[in-house]
Every structure is written in C-alpha cells, then in structure tokens.
Amino acid sequence: MDDQSGRTRQKGSGIFALGRRLWDTAAAASLPVLVLAAVLWLAPTAVTLPVPTLPADTQVFDRSGHLIALLYQNQNRLPIAGDQIPAVMQNAIVAVEDDTFWVEPTVDPVGILRAAVVDLVHRQILQGGSTLTQQLAKNLYLSNRRTLGRKLKELLLAVKLSTVYSKRQILTMYLNDVYFGEGAWGVEAASETYFGHPAQDLTLPQAALLAGLVSAPSYYDPLVHPNAARLRRNLVLKTMANLHYLTPAQARAAAQAPLELNPKGPIATEAPYFVAYVQSQLPHLAPEVARTLYTGGWRITTTLSATAQRAADQAVANWAPPTHLVDGVPEPEVALVALDPKTGAIEAMVGGDDYALTTLNRATDAARPPGSAMKFFLYTTVINDGYPTASVKVSAPVRFPNGHGGYYVPHNFGDVYNGPLTIRRAIALSDNIVALKWMQTVTPAAMIRMAHAMGITSPLADNLTTALGSSSVTPLEMARGVATLANGGFRVDPYAISQIANAQGQVVYTGAAHRVRVLSPQVAYIVTNLFSAPLLNPKGTAHDLEAIIHRPAAAKTGTSSQQRDAWLVGYTPDLAAAVWVGNDNDTPLGLTGDLGAGPIWAHFLAGALAGVPPTGFPVPPNIVTRRVCVRTGLLANGCCTAVREVFIRGHTPRQVSPGCGLGGGGTNGAAPPTPSPIIPPPTFGGGWLPPWLRQWL
Numbered sequence: 001m002d003d004q005s006g007r008t009r010q011k012g013s014g015i016f017a018l019g020r021r022l023w024d025t026a027a028a029a030s031l032p033v034l035v036l037a038a039v040l041w042l043a044p045t046a047v048t049l050p051v052p053t054l055p056a057d058t059q060v061f062d063r064s065g066h067l068i069a070l071l072y073q074n075q076n077r078l079p080i081a082g083d084q085i086p087a088v089m090q091n092a093i094v095a096v097e098d099d100t101f102w103v104e105p106t107v108d109p110v111g112i113l114r115a116a117v118v119d120l121v122h123r124q125i126l127q128g129g130s131t132l133t134q135q136l137a138k139n140l141y142l143s144n145r146r147t148l149g150r151k152l153k154e155l156l157l158a159v160k161l162s163t164v165y166s167k168r169q170i171l172t173m174y175l176n177d178v179y180f181g182e183g184a185w186g187v188e189a190a191s192e193t194y195f196g197h198p199a200q201d202l203t204l205p206q207a208a209l210l211a212g213l214v215s216a217p218s219y220y221d222p223l224v225h226p227n228a229a230r231l232r233r234n235l236v237l238k239t240m241a242n243l244h245y246l247t248p249a250q251a252r253a254a255a256q257a258p259l260e261l262n263p264k265g266p267i268a269t270e271a272p273y274f275v276a277y278v279q280s281q282l283p284h285l286a287p288e289v290a291r292t293l294y295t296g297g298w299r300i301t302t303t304l305s306a307t308a309q310r311a312a313d314q315a316v317a318n319w320a321p322p323t324h325l326v327d328g329v330p331e332p333e334v335a336l337v338a339l340d341p342k343t344g345a346i347e348a349m350v351g352g353d354d355y356a357l358t359t360l361n362r363a364t365d366a367a368r369p370p371g372s373a374m375k376f377f378l379y380t381t382v383i384n385d386g387y388p389t390a391s392v393k394v395s396a397p398v399r400f401p402n403g404h405g406g407y408y409v410p411h412n413f414g415d416v417y418n419g420p421l422t423i424r425r426a427i428a429l430s431d432n433i434v435a436l437k438w439m440q441t442v443t444p445a446a447m448i449r450m451a452h453a454m455g456i457t458s459p460l461a462d463n464l465t466t467a468l469g470s471s472s473v474t475p476l477e478m479a480r481g482v483a484t485l486a487n488g489g490f491r492v493d494p495y496a497i498s499q500i501a502n503a504q505g506q507v508v509y510t511g512a513a514h515r516v517r518v519l520s521p522q523v524a525y526i527v528t529n530l531f532s533a534p535l536l537n538p539k540g541t542a543h544d545l546e547a548i549i550h551r552p553a554a555a556k557t558g559t560s561s562q563q564r565d566a567w568l569v570g571y572t573p574d575l576a577a578a579v580w581v582g583n584d585n586d587t588p589l590g591l592t593g594d595l596g597a598g599p600i601w602a603h604f605l606a607g608a609l610a611g612v613p614p615t616g617f618p619v620p621p622n623i624v625t626r627r628v629c630v631r632t633g634l635l636a637n638g639c640c641t642a643v644r645e646v647f648i649r650g651h652t653p654r655q656v657s658p659g660c661g662l663g664g665g666g667t668n669g670a671a672p673p674t675p676s677p678i679i680p681p682p683t684f685g686g687g688w689l690p691p692w693l694r695q696w697l
Contacts, residue, residue: 052173054173054176054177055073055075055294055295056072056077056078056295056296056297056503057070057071057077057078057189057294058070058071058072058293058294058297058298058299058300059071059298060275060300060302061299061300061301061302062302062304062305062306062309063302063303063305063345063498064305065301066306067267068271068275068302068306069269069271069272069275070267070269071275071293071294072295073294073295075183075185076185076189076193077176077184077189078186078188078189078192079176079186079297080187080188080198080199080200081172082168082172084188084198084199084200085175085199085200086200086202086207088202088207089175089187089199089207089210090175091207091240092210092211092236093175093214095236095239095240095245096211096214096215096235096239097211097215098133098135099239099243101131101132101133101167101171102167130154131158132170132171132174133158134154134155135174136158136161136170136173136174136177137157137158138154138157139177139178140157140173140177141153141157178214179214180193180194180210180213180214180217181213181217182194182217182221182223187202187210189267190210190213191206191210192262192267194206194209194223194262195260195261195262196263203257204250204254205233205237205254205257205260208234208240209222209229209232209236209259211236212229212235212236213229213232220232223261226261229259230259233255233259234255237255238251238255271304271309272355273349273350273351273352273361273363274304274309274346274496276355276359276361277351277361277363278496278497279293281497285497285509285511286500286508288508289508289509296502296503297502297503298501298502298503299500299501299502299505300499300500301497301499301500301501302496302498303340303345303346303347303495303496303498303511304348304349304496305348305608307608307611308347308348308604308608309347309348309349310607311603311606311607311608311610312336312348312349312608314607315336315600315601315603315604316334316353316600319603320334320353321591323353326583326585328357329357329584330352330353330354330357330358331584331585332581332582332583332589332596333352333358333362333581333582333583334352334353334362334579334580334581335352335361335363335366335475335578335579335581336348336363336475336577336578336580336604337349337350337363337364337476337479337577338578338604339480340574340575340576341482341483341484341487341492341571341573341576342487342492342513343515344492344493344494344495344515345494345496345498346494346495346496347608348577348604349361349363350363351364351365358584360584362580363474364474364475364476365474366474367473367474368472368473368564368580369470369471369472369560369561369565370469370472370478370558370560370565370567370569370580371468371469371557371559371560371565371593372430372435372468372469372541372557372558372559372593373558373568373593374451374466374467374471375435375467375468375469375556376482376531376556377451377454377456377481378435378438378439378442378447378467379423379438379531380450380454380485380519380523380527381450382423382438382441382442383423383523384450384523385446387423387441388633388647388652388653389422389423389424389526389530389646389647389648389651390423390626390628390633390634390645390653391422392420392421392631392632392633393420393421393426393434393437393438394421394434395412395417395419395420395421395426395431395433396417396419398410398433398436398437400464408464410432410433410468411432411433412431412432412433413430413592417433418431418434419631420631420632422628422630422645423530424530424533425533425630427530427531427533427556428534428537428539428540428541429539429541430541430556432468435467435468436464436465436467438467439464439466444461444462444463444464444466445462447466447467448466451481454481454482454484454485454491454518454519455477455480455481455483455484455491455492456477456481457477458477459471469558469560470561475578475580476494476578478569478578479494479569479576480576482554482569482571482576482578483571483576484524485519485524485528485531485554485571486524486528486554486571486572486573486576487515487524488519488521488524488525488618488620489517489518489519489520489521489523489524490517490518491515491517491518492514492515493513493515495514496511497511498510499511520620522621522623522648525617525618525619525620525646526647526648528617529554529617529646531554531556532552532553532555534555534557535549535554541557541592541593541594542555542557542568542570542594544594544598545568545594545599545601545602548602548603549605549606550614551605551609551615552572552573552615552617553570553571553572553605555568555569555570556569556570557592557593557598558597559591559593559596560582562588563588563589563590563591563596564582564587564589565580565581565589566581566582566589566591566592566593566596567580567581567593567597568593568594568597568598568600568601568602570601570605572605572609573615573616574609574615575605575608575609577601577604579597579601579604580597581596581597581600582596622649623647624647624648624652625645625647626644626647626652627643627644628642628645628653629642629657630643632658633653634653634657634658635654635655635656636656637656637657637658640657
C-alpha cells in the first residue's frame with residue numbers, strides 16, 4: 001500500500017511538474033508575445049520596405065515566338081502577372097500552405113504562440129508558425145537561419161508587406177518566388193519544367209501537384225518519386241475539397257488523373273550553338289542586356305527558323321560521317337550555317353557534333369581552307385571584269401613562276417586534264433588549272449578585293465592559290481559571301497537578334513537587315529547561273545545532290561589539301577548555306593566536299609524548304625542567250641557541238657567559230673587576257689611546292 005501510494009505520489013508529482021513547466025513556459029512566453037504584439041502594431045510605420053526584386057530568366061525565342069532557351073545563373077524563374085495564374089493554382093497553394101490566407105491577419109498569433117512555446121521548451125527554434133505572407137517576407141529579404149532575431153524581422157516585414165500590397169499581389173509574388181524543385185523557381189518555370197506548358201494552362205490535377213511540392217520539393221519530385229508525388233497531390237485535392245474549393249466529386253476525379261509529366265523533362269536549350277552566338281553579340285549590340293543577361297528578365301526574339309534548325313539538326317545527325325572520340329571530342333566535326341540571302345537573318349546554325357562535349361562554334365569561330373568553294377569569288381571577278389561567259393581556257397599541264405626562281409605546277413584532282421573549257425564547264429568539273437589561269441588573268445589582288453566586297457572578312461593571301469581556297473575562312477563568311485549572288489548583288493550583314501524587350505515589354509533593341517550593293521544584278525545572275533553547273537552537269541562535282549534538293553540552286557564543292565576539309569557552299573533564292581566537315585586536329589578526313597559535306601547540305605535544304613514552292617532566280621534586264629560551240633566558246637557555226645549560254649548584253653562573243661573540232665581559246669571580242677603558257681609536264685616534281693600542296697592541287 002505504501003509502495004503503491006508512493007508510486008502514485010511519484011506519478012502525481014510528475015504530472016504536477018509537467019503542468020508547472022507548461023505554466024511557467026506560457027507565463028514566460030506571454031510577455032514576449034505581448035511585446036511582440038505592440039511592436040507589430042507600431043513598427044510598420046517605421047520600417048522601410050525594400051522594393052521586392054526577383055532575379056528573372058532571360059527568355060530566347062525563335063522568329064515565331066517559340067521558346068528555345070532560358071538563360072539564368074542560379075534560379076530558373078519566369079515571373080508572370082497574377083491574371084496569368086489560374087484560380088485552381090491559387091486555391092491549391094492557399095489550401096495547403098495557409099488555409100486562412102484570405103481572412104486571417106498578416107501574422108498568425110495562435111501559430112506564433114504555439115511555435116514560441118515549443119521553441120522555448122526546447123530552447124531552440126524548431127517551429128516557424130509562418131503564414132504565407134511571412135514565408136514571402138523571409139524568401140524576399142531574409143536568410144533561412146533559425147533565430148529569434150530573424151523571426152522578429154520576418155514578422156515586421158510581413159506586416160509591412162500587408163500594408164503596401166493587397167492579398168492578391170502578395171499571393172502573386174509568392175507564386176513567382178517559391179521553389180518547386182528541379183531548379184524551377186516560381187509557378188511559370190515549374191509549369192514549363194514539369195508539364196511543358198505555361199502556368200495559365202495548368203489543370204486542376206497539375207496545380208495540386210505543384211502546390212504539394214512546395215513543402216518538400218525533393219521528396220515529392222514527380223520526376224524522381226512519382227508515387228510520393230501522386231499521394232501528396234491527392235492530399236492537396238482532399239484538402240481543397242474540405243475547404244470547399246472543390247466538391248468531393250471533383251477531388252476524386254482529379255485524384256484519378258495521370259501525372260501528365262513533360263516527357264522532355266526540364267527545359268533544355270534548343271540550337272545551343274546559335275544561342276551562344278546570340279549571347280556573344282550582346283555586349284556590342286545591347287550592353288545593358290549583356291550586363292544583366294541572367295537576372296534581368298529580358299525577352300530576346302531571334303531570327304532562328306524552327307523549321308530550318310530542325311532540318312539542320314536532322315541533316316547533321318543523319319548524314320554527317322561517323323564520329324569517334326579523340327581526347328573527349330567527336331571527330332570528325334561538322335559546322336552548318338544558313339541565312340536568308342535577302343536580309344542576312346541567320347535561320348539555322350550547327351557549330352559542332354555535340355555542344356555538351358565541345359562548345360567551340362565552328363560555324364563562326366573556326367576558320368579553315370575552303371578549297372574550290374572559293375571559286376565563287378574568282379569567277380565573280382572574271383564576269384565582273386567583262387569577260388564573256390563562254391570564254392575558254394585550256395586545262396593542260398602548265399607552270400607558273402613562283403617569284404623565287406622556280407615554278408608552281410598545279411594539278412587537278414586525279415591528275416586529269418580536261419582540254420578547252422568554257423567557264424561553265426570549268427566550274428562544273430572544278431578544274432584547278434583553268435581556275436589558276438583565270439586567277440593570273442584577273443590578278444589575285446582583284447579577286448581578294450571582290451571576296452572582301454562580297455562579305456569575306458578573313459585575310460586572304462595575295463597569290464594564285466587563293467583561287468583554290470588556300471586561305472582559311474569560316475562557314476558564316478562563306479554563306480554571307482554567296483548570299484551576295486543569291487540576292488542579286490547586295491552584301492548583307494548576318495544578324496541573329498531581331499528584337500529585345502525588357503521585363504515590362506518595352507523594346508530596347510531592334511535588329512534589321514543592312515544591305516550594300518556591290519555587284520550589278522546582271523553579274524550576280526550570270527555567276528549564279530554558272531554555278532548551277534556542278535549540280536546540273538552530269539559530270540558536275542555535285543551532280544548527285546541535285547535530285548535531293550530538286551529546285552533551282554547554285555553550289556560548289558570544296559576539298560582542301562590531303563582532303564583535310566570537306567565543304568559544300570551554295571544557295572537557292574531563299575537560303576544561302578555553308579557546310580564544313582573536318583577534324584579539329586587537322587588530320588586528313590579522307591573525303592571530298594561532295595561526299596563529306598554534300599549530303600548534309602542537300603538534305604538540309606530539302607528539309608528546310610520542304611514547304612516552300614521552288615522558284616527560279618529572277619532574271620534581270622539585259623541578259624541574253626546565244627548558241628556557242630562547246631570547244632571554242634564562239635558563236636555556233638552550224639556544225640559544231642553547241643550549247644545555249646547566257647550573257648550580259650554587250651559581252652557576247654563577236655566571232656563565229658571557224659569550224660567543228662577546231663581548238664582555240666578565243667577572246668570572244670572582249671579585252672584579251674594574257675595567255676598562260678602551255679608546256680610539257682615538268683620532271684622535277686613540283687619545284688618549290690611542299691608535297692601536301694602538290695597533292696591538293
């Protein structure tokens with residue numbers, strides 16, 4: 001009995017001690033709470049509230065308004081207006097995070113007292129007791145440290161927020177600020193990340209899923225823990241029904257819905273080489289945008305065509321040579337750039353095989369020898385200088401003084417000699433010997449001036465081999481250069497940004513086409529017509545590509561020394577495109593331009609222009625046609641093998657060919673070029689030229 005009574009007294013004393021402790025705690029807490037209430041009543045007038053600022057992503061769009069990239073540093077956030085947040089999202093977040101938000105005061109005194117009791121008992125900050133407004137105050141202005149001082153600041157700032165902003169504004173700021181996991185800050189970024197569409201399109205089940213993430217984004221991440229996310233979503237739906245935001249039937253129906261997650265997962269950058277190029281242009285186009293690029297919430301509209309870029313990606317993926325890793329980088333590499341020849345707007349860009357492995361943009365930053373693709377500028381010079389289109393030079397063994405007492409001896413691919421060739425046939429066969437004879441005729445300096453006038457910016461060597469592409473250029477330069485021919489004689493400035501607006505929608509920069517006439521329409525048309533020959537001539541170096549693009553086009557293959565670089569440069573009236581394939585380490589590729597780059601170029605144009613009706617190049621005035629003999633280039637005499645050729649009026653042949661089968665590279669009535677010597681092949685194997693250059697030529 002005594003033992004039992006002792007145990008009873010001991011138990012009773014324990015209950016008494018616990019009650020006394022709670023009483024003492026409550027009494028101890030009452031004074032701080034009273035003081036806190038007084039402070040919260042008086043403080044708002046004395047507190048200066050910093051203007052809420054949220055770092056916002058810069059959004060990059062293609063020309064049709066499709067989002068292709070988000071640029072940010074640490075927080076992927078896309079602030080939106082309150083009227084873009086559907087009611088189901090607002091109701092879901094209130095139901096699960098602060099169910100009395102619409103009717104309660106800014107701070108919850110009951111919650112604060114409850115949290116204070118727990119915190120004082122344990123002598124540390126364990127509970128927050130935070131309303132939604134308090135959470136916003138903490139997120140905007142304070143750290144996550146759990147201290148009484150920080151908590152007091154949170155309360156003061158929350159009260160101040162409520163005196164400056166309405167409940168609706170506070171909820172909008174909260175939903176733009178809070179973290180939803182997967183790097184997504186704010187409801188817009190979260191909706192795009194998890195569902196692939198804007199927040200304004202959120203359904204009830206999707207809104208409930210997002211609302212459930214806020215308390216523990218990692219634990220409820222639907223991309224990692226779909227079952228936990230589904231249970232949490234359904235709890236949010238049940239809570240919404242209990243609070244009469246939904247009927248029980250609506251909650252049950254939504255709970256049966258699949259998660260409907262975005263199969264692509266978090267937003268990925270499309271056209272990464274192009275987006276990087278856009279960023280590189282900002283410092284000199286819009287310096288303020290460049291300085292705040294990752295936090296300023298800018299909206300950058302670019303010139304990128306989704307159709308063209310998709311065609312570029314597919315052409316590279318399907319038709320580029322197989323790769324293997326060399327020092328962690330795929331080899332061979334590839335570059336493609338295409339622009340609208342009328343404006344210079346860049347519509348597609350591929351700078352390498354895999355941006356994740358190598359960020360070097362070979363379309364804009366890697367200059368390489370273009371081989372015979374440089375003949376575009378040589379023959380433009382020839383036609384611009386007034387030589388008739390059908391002028392003939394002979395493809396035969398020849399040597400040129402090298403200025404050092406020796407000779408430069410050129411060769412054609414395969415060491416073949418093609419005999420008398422008009423300009424058209426020389427282009428079709430990519431005859432190097434005839435090209436060098438024309439280079440000697442018009443002079444390297446004149447061709448270099450022409451190339452620079454048409455858009456080449458890289459330095460070009462003042463020697464004969466520049467006609468064969470021995471000086472390095474970038475694919476963007478080549479596309480720009482031939483765009484001058486495609487558009488009828490205007491040099492264009494390539495540009496990638498059409499407009500930049502700030503977060504408030506005010507336009508701060510506008511890009512536009514800039515064109516300068518450098519050729520007559522007649523010269524541009526004649527050269528374009530000539531460079532259709534590689535595609536249309538059955539023996540043309542790009543003839544196998546014509547059936548793929550199947551529309552009027554001009555094109556030229558290019559292969560550098562020892563087949564290190566493979567090029568295909570060409571254009572239609574709608575697109576000018578350059579493709580390069582090669583190894584970054586400059587080792588031989590082992591492919592010609594037709595085989596290495598040609599399929600990519602042709603399939604790209606076919607895909608990019610699939611919905612565009614084929615059109616020919618406009619014929620300017622003063623273009624005439626004449627029948628000429630193939631071997632002499634002179635007017636047909638009725639018995640020779642003749643073809644119809646195009647000329648600029650006043651630059652037609654004046655003589656009738658003397659007879660069938662007779663040779664002669666007549667001047668056709670134009671100013672006579674200096675004849676190149678024709679001599680037997682030299683026996684000294686090329687004189688001063690190194691072996692790699694002899695193989696190239």
